[in-house]
Amino acid sequence: MSRPEHRSIDTRAAGLAPLAVLPVFVRLRGERAVVLGGSAGAAWKARLLASAGARVDVIATEFCDEMRAAPGAVPDGRVALHARAWSEDDVHDARIVIVALDDAADARRAVGVARKCGAMVNAVDRSELCDVQFGAIVNRSPLVIGISTDGAAPVLAQTLRSRIEALIPTGLARWLAAAKSWRAEVAERLPAMPARRAFWLRLADRAFAAHAGEPSRRDLDDLLAGGAGPGGITVVDAGPGDPELLTLAAVRALRSADVVLHDAGVSSEVLAFARREARMLPIGAADRRVAPRLDAVGDLMIRFARESKRVVRLTCGPSGVPGWTTEGIAAARTAGVVITIVPGVAAVSPARSDCREKFVFSSVSTRMADMRAEAARVS
CATH class of the missing domain: 3.40.50.720 (NAD(P)-binding Rossmann-like Domain)
Structure with a gap:
């Protein structure tokens, strides 16, 4: 009997680069x-x-x-x-x-x-x-992420682990546990593979949304029915405009946004944190074509949120929440739209920001207090 022929496969040509190690997850329960x-x-x-x-x-x-x-x-x-x-x-x-x-x-x-x-x-x-x-491990079980440098730089793997952990919403493990418990019902009610795939994509979007809460039966029914879930508005303060000073909450909001309405002076480096699929709308003196009036900005955001879109209003400047948001917050809550405020980090020294403004020193705590007070005043 002739031996089977083993052919060498060019993994690069096949679209798969060579792996230093194979990431394999092993079940050890009871072993x-x-x-x-x-x-x-x-x-x-x-x-x-x-x-x-x-x-x-x-x-x-x-x-x-x-x-x-x-x-x-x-x-x-x-x-x-x-x-x-x-x-x-x-x-x-x-x-x-x-x-x-x-x-x-x-x-x-x-x-x-x-x-x-x-x-x-x-x-x-x-x-x-x-x-x-x-390797380094991100443990949000049942989500487990392993990181290996094949022994080249373990400290680099640990640093990468910290960065990944910062981007994962705190409630994601609960959504994964719910997804595991829902799998049988989803398979029964959505027998066609394309429909099931669409369901899991909707669930992933909802789990990563800035407004995602505890998963419930209502979420399951809505996702099975094809609902995109409730929209919401997140007001994000980009601080002095330095992408290195964005808070983790700000990055998460941008990564999950469907629509981003941003000050014209917000830098491209900050805007790069948004998804490529997100609709980007500049607001302000640099572009009067888009919602030039403050009340129109609020109306636009509420309309998007009612369409089940996740909206981020991205501001940049030293003054905290801009004046229009007082009316905007009140109007959104009157319309039944969930609104969240993400404070920013203040500038720590006089410097020219990406918003082309001079900033004076102010503490992080003062900035956060000002923004929370603004929200509380209209709640």
Whole structure:
């Protein structure tokens, strides 16, 4: 019998660049994991494995304080410490083995034994011996994001993790949990794949919306019916106009907006945070063609919100909420439109901003207080 021919595939030509490592997510609930070593690095990995549902046996002649505290920090007794030297029998039925041994020869022997038993192996500080790596993790379970630099710069991966975490809405995990519980009903009521895909796209938009609250049965029914969900208005203060000084709430609002009405002086760097699909409408002296009167601006935003669009009014300047928003907030609430105010960061020194204005020093707390007072006055 002739052997099958294995052809080399050019992954770049196929549209897939070569991968340094393959990101694979492993289910460990109920599985046995073994940690050989009692160091602080081993303790972190023992707790991580236990948080994924594994039963973890830690085997070492000595344990650091972090490792001694691990059994009490994890529920259901999923971490057990065994104060002795390791043996080959210890890794016999393990799904994954963490090797955190100081002696290099001992570590290589442990890796070899674990592989013979069919276990995945991670060797602490010995990347050349690893079958699997532990990257930086964003944990909003059931959303889990793994980040790897293939050992090149772990600190860079941690920095990237922090930036990603900042962009994820705090309530997203609840929406994902709801989505998991809704899957069976969605499949039953929307048997056609295109309809189901459209449903999940609508759910994703709603989960990331600035006004997204706790997911409910009403949300499910509305999404199944094809509703885009309630619109809303978010007034975002871009502060002095420096994109580096935008608040996280401001970035989230821009990334989820369908329509952005912005001061003519807002920089292109700030506007770049909005989605490419968002409709951008400049407001102000630089472009009188779009809503030149302040009352017309409010009417326009309310109309968009009533069309289930997420509207952002992006301002730039030193004075907090501009005068038109007093009437705008009142009109929106009278119309039953949800309105949110996102304060900005004040300039910290006299400087020329992207709005072409000179700013004087004012504290962040003063700016926020002024904006909240403006909103409260019309509520």
